Amino acid sequence: MNIIKTKKLTFEYIRRDDEGNIEGITRAVDEVDIDVKAGEFIAILGHNGSGKSTLAKHLNAILYPTEGSVFIDGKDTSDEEHIWEIRQIAGMVFQNPDNQIIGQVVEEDVGFGPENMGVPTAEIWERVEESLRAVGMYEHRKKSPDRLSGGQKQRVSIAGVLAMHPKCIVLDEPTAMLDPSGRKEVIRAVRALNDVEKITIILITHYMEEIIHADRVFVMDEGKIAMTGTPREIFSRVDELKNLRLDVPQVTLLAYELKKSGLKGLPPAVLTTGELLEALRI
Amino acid sequence: MIRDITLGQYYQTDSIIHRLDPRVKLVATVFFIISLFVVNGFTGFILAGLFLFLVVKLSKVPFKFMVRGMKAIIFLLLFAVVFNLFLTPGEPAATFWKITITWEGIRLAATLTTRLVMLIMGSSVMTLTTTPNNLTDGMEKLLKPLKYIKVPVHEVVMMMSIALRFIPILFKETDKIMKAQIARGADFESGNLIKKAKSLVPLLVPLFISAFRRANDLAMAMEARCYRGGGHRTKMKPLIYKTRDRIAYLCIFAFMIGTIVIDRIFPL
């Protein structure tokens, strides 16, 4: 069974003017069909306003489809009975670290989810410890979140979700407000969860170098899935990506330019410097 | 300037006061405040001051940190002092031009200042040594009986704790917005009252918009983590009274009775 499945998922909202009259209807997500297998690492790319965030919020039953349906681990999100189960199975990490940390001490924040689920006290402590260890924040457990760096705050947020024992974690631009070292920390933690704990990851981002390790990439545009494939497949389509207001890693772009200038023997997409050296046979 | 406000912040360290049950600290704070208002003379204030000093010492929160928090209420204090000094009728102590300062006025101003300062410091000790989550838990347990008269205790207390968590963040943000507008030539200091009030618009609009956005984000994040009110929750740190808490209850009770009685017997 697929962990995530959407069928013609459509989400519309009504725009109103100052007097509250209906101005128009915006289709933020437009008949999206996706299937994600358990354990996959999925990256979703798309420019601002492409609908990727709205899509993400459907996977956690924060938003419900206007039309179509979303199944998380076989459960329909529009079925109210399953809401709490779904939110536990598919955890969510948001962009702004300051606006999702509830506790004033790291460990209390991580314990918030399990508390809400009614987990017994002794087990909450076990879960908090293992989650904080998994993201490398255990030694900071007694600190106030205000004293952490952006990257550390996001790792605490991830631990907070992890403590709920989800099968899948959806991360909605978790690195957008971080500096390069913070971004690296967070991505490393996310990859470890996928590799070691086999948790399904849905990573939404517009930093191209963060998706290289994904199993599959979905590119969104105007509420639709515009491209899909492995990172290598996606990055071989440089012009299409540029048209969608996106980019490719510098080494990929360099290889692409070399190929365009007539250099022979280069593969369709080069993802790392090592690959470029190999391709140039030097 | 804004970063100096310490009320509502948590000071992280390990002390006997930090480890006390939040219910003890809440009850103690209430008892302390009651004693401040029941005593009339300076005997009582001296005792209360000593008690407060002892508690602050035990809490390992630096005095400087607490004193800095007082800067925020300095205007309130000045206002109270001036008001009482000049407008209390009684036996004149000094006269300048048409203004007379009375002995009663001096005493009243001194009493009021002492009360206010100790009240703020006393409550600060509680918030500085108790995490909001802990405080919430304590209040929730203490106020539990109110549930039977349909007061949504958990929800109210949760709101308070979130407000506390966001106070420092919003202060920092106010500082940033102020700087951004000053960089555009805004002036928050000069001019008359109307002009000053008007000059706050460029500060308040971005601040409110941001506060609403944060509230929205937070609500979503809490829902995503299965929050649905108080009913189904368990506690990571359930409150259980220990010996030290019982001793603390005895201490605070003894302090209150002792202070009030001594204050009456040896008035100053």
Place this chain on the structure above:
Amino acid sequence: MLILDHLYHIYDEGTAMASTALDDINLVIPKGQFIGLIGHTGSGKSTLVQHLNGLLKPTSGNVYFNGADIHDDGYNKKNLRSKVGLVFQYPEHQLFEIDVFSDVCFGPKNLGLDKKETELRAYSALKQVGITDEYFYQSPFELSGGQKRRVAIAGVLAMRPEILILDEPTAGLDPRGRDEILGQIALLKAETGITVILVSHSMEEVAKYVERIIVMNKNKVAYDDSPAKVFTNFKKLEEIGLAAPPMTYIMHALKEKGLNVDTAALNVNAARDSILTALLG
């Protein structure tokens, strides 16, 4: 011209929490330069820029703008802030008016200019950042992230500064949005000759545009030179948690393998040409 002379800044001086944010900073910012100020969070770069327009007062040391010490008694700070324009990271922190045009008028109005001059400046500032007439009477809150950023920049440009300081102007934007805003700034620089200081934590982003890079690390200036020269220290930069642009790594890797390429190439086209020349002669 802006001169920083032995600038120190210590937060919470005299308390247990005292921390040095600036440690002996000496810099000269001549007229017309395009500068990148790089450092990771906590390196002191934000504190530094707030000294340039007098928002913060140094613990010791002096800031001179066009020859005068900005902390002298009677120095007109408001005038200084109109000459040294600082745009903070989040446009949400400064946009407040009912429409875009009024918001941009806020700065010049604060300078006491008359209505006509105010509107004239707002109009030309909006044009300079590429905001077209159809957005003038929209609410600034309904704009996209990139447009908000432009309006925020226009709000400062309308004061006609000699120096424009932009704190992380690309944060939160998508790749195209990032290129567009930086392109617009480069264009503005070329057209008006204004001094621009781009504050960023990404070398890659500023390398393409600036002529000088100042690297802040641990509250000191670690490097201050042309991009190509700064990036020759790419291994040292790595140690302080900053990466040189990816192209620098690629070119150095090629060179190590014996391909005679120009390691100073920073953009894709220069790198491509250099590789082609090295490979094909």
